[in-house]
Amino acid sequence: MRVTQSVVKTLREAPAGAELPSHIFLLRGGYVKQLASGVYSIMPFGKRILQKIEVVIREEMNRIDGQEVELPLSQPAELWQESGRYTAVGSELLRFKDRTEHPMVLAMTHEEAVTDMARHYLSSYKQLPFMVYQFQLKFRDEPRSRGGLVRVREFTMKDGYSFHRTDEDLDAYYQRVYTAYERIFQRVGIRPVVVKSDTGIMGGKLAHEFMLETGHGEDYLILARDGSYAANQEIAEFHRETVPESPLPVEKVATPGYKTIEDVSGFLSVDAKKTMKVVLYETEHAKRKTLVMVALRGDLEAGEIKIRNYLKVPWLLPAQDDFIRSFGIVPGYASPVGIAERSDLLILSDLSIAEGNNFVAGANEEGFHLRHVNFRRDFQTPHCGDFAKAVSGHKSPDGKAELHAVRGIEIGNIFKLGTKFSESMNCAYLDESGQHKIPIMGCYGIGVGRLMAAVVENSHDDFGPIWPEEITPFHVHLVAIGKEPEVVEACEKLQAEWDAAGFEVLFDDRDERPGVKFKDADLWGVPVRVAVGKKTLAEGCVEWKLRKDKEHTVVPLSSTSDRLKSHYRK
Structure with a gap:
């Protein structure tokens, strides 16, 4: 290939708005060209690299008995209505009508389409297990496209889907995919950090993310310094250290104008760990507008993904003052003490409160707080759990190792979907005794363009990328x-x-x-x-x-x- 005959143009300076090394060098090197926000044209040099990445992935998927298919990008809305995601997913799912006014979507992922394929193919237990995969465009109308190919609206993904008779069979195949992913990333020069993660819109029982640790990452990973624990911060667990105390009598104290944890702890000369923070959200729960009150230790932050997952709601918004006051709760002085739980009010207690004693909490009265508030004696709720965000300095769940936070880019994910899609879409087979059974599913994704960007993040100097030999555009x-x-x-x-x-x-x-x-x-x-x-x-x-x-x-x-x-x- 002669450069004079190549469709390539380099740039001497970094384009405005490009901050990540991969974004800068992929634009400067002429690998990609931005067409719109989050939408990129792939130029010849970039296409050569992507094709080689696909070869690596295809070889490893075939090695674990995957069968390649191609599922449609545009899909009838009925499939997504069957799964429940047509209404559960927000505006990132592009909905439209075709020329006959038939509701359609541009797929952001292909669980519905592959389950529809499976229910028309699958009839007998003898056909299980199987895995199909594809390289296909996706469209996700991201609100904040950023970082070049790291977060885009239109992208190519390798997505694979497996179908199984038993959880044990899924577990075994899940491990095969896990190992195949390790080989894929090794072949493109990356050593990922593997963490437990939120299942998000995919649903299911368990998920892992393969992350590239980099200071430019958009996700935070929580890692134990001894290597014993790793999770995405969204779901990371941690040990809450408590010192047993005997409950003391509740004491009402004046705190005029002091509303924040910092102000109250300073005014009353108590450690933030001995205060109760209350975070208030509004959401739609059981088909009605609901106030969610989350009580946690004053030195902790609320973990919104954990709260959403617990409540099984797709969104949480900061509650407005008028809505808060309608429940007899005073903003700035809020606490669960004296507040009765209702169908439109849910009180959640983090383990730090449920397992601790003698907290300073709001009195639900302007200018006053309460000393020595204790769970069970002074308020109760059946909703106790892990609702706080893990951060650097916390202890691992077993209490033995210190945790620290690092930034990373997700380069692959695997999910144990269970029967979320197969059951809702009536995908079934007959077992040995002629009984209808629901197949158990797994899902496995790698963003091809994002992986190319991650390779640059992982392997570059001040002057440009250093391509690994297996995916270099030229030898x-x-x-x-x-x-x-x-x-x-x-x-x-x-x-x-x-x-x-x-x-x-x-x-x-x-x-x-x-x-x-x-x-x-x-x-x-x-x-x-x-x-x-x-x-x-x-x-x-x-x-x-x-x-x-x-x-x-x-x-x-x-x-x-x-x-x-x-x-x-x-």
């Missing part, structure tokens, strides 16, 4: 220094020789200064660069440089083919 970058006939002739002979040996060659034959060509070579990140110039050629030599190295070496021209074969182990 060798041949640079002609000058337009002298002998230089051009030598380059053309090398290109022909390397092509014949099975190497993919990028030949920079442009009439440009060496500095321009070398800067572009860094942006294109090909593992091996060979530069041919008049001076070195006169000595029968060329410049040999590995992209990961800072300096080049001068080697005999006649040795380059053997060097390439040795480098790529051909």
Whole structure:
């Protein structure tokens, strides 16, 4: 491939708004071009990389008996109504009507379509288990597209779906996919951190995310320093240390104008750990507008994903003062003390309150707080659990290791879906005794474009990406220094020789200064660069440089083919 014939254009400066290294270098190197917010055109060099990533994934999916299919991007709304996600999912699901006024959606994921496929194929237990996968476009109308290919609205994903008779069979196959994912990421040069995660809109019983640890990540991971625990912060658990105390009598104290935890603890000279924080949300629960009161220790933050999952609601919003007051609760001085739970009021107590004693809490009266509030004696609720966010410095769930938070980018996920989709969509088979049974499902995803961006995040320097050999757009970058006939002739002979040996060659034959060509070579990140110039050629030599190295070496021209074969182990 000659650069003069390539559809590629590099940029000297980082585009406005690009902050992540992957976003900067994929734009500057001409791999992608932004068409709209969260929508990118993939240019030829980027497409070569994506195709090679797909080859890696396809090989590993076939290795675990996956069968490739292709499911539609546009789908009838009835499928999503059957699963319940047509109304459960918000505006990120693009809904439209076709020319016959039939309601349709652009799929953001394909559980409904694959379950529909399975219920028309599956009839007998003898057909189980099986797994199908695809590389298909998705559209998700993200409210905040950011970071280039890290969070986009239109993207290609490898999504796989497995169907099983028993939980044990799903467990065994889940582990096979887990291992296959480890091989995929190893082949593209990434060592992921694997964490337990929220199942989100996918539903199901268990999920793991494969994360690239990076300071530019959009997610926070909670890791034990001894390696014994790892989870996405959204669902991470932690040990709450408590000191047993005898309950003391409740004491009402004046706290004029003091509303925040910081102000109240300072005014009353108590540690924030001895205060009760109340966070108030509104949501729709049991088909009615509901106030949710969450009580937790004053030094903790509410974990909204945990609360949503517990209540099985798709959204939570900060409650408005008028709505709060309608329950006899005073904003700034709120507590569950003296508040009766109703069908439209749910009181949740974090374990830090349920297991602690003698907290300072609001008195539900302007300008007053209560000392020595205790769960069970002073208020009760059946809704006790883990509703707080784990942060650095907390202890692991077993209390033995310190936790710390790091940032990461999700590069893959696996879910145990259970029967959420197969049951709601009437997918069934007959077992040995002729009884109808519901298959148990698993789901496995990798965003192909996001993985390309993650590779750049993981492997780059100040000048551009350093592509791993298995997914590099080209094997060798041949640079002609000058337009002298002998230089051009030598380059053309090398290109022909390397092509014949099975190497993919990028030949920079442009009439440009060496500095321009070398800067572009860094942006294109090909593992091996060979530069041919008049001076070195006169000595029968060329410049040999590995992209990961800072300096080049001068080697005999006649040795380059053997060097390439040795480098790529051909």
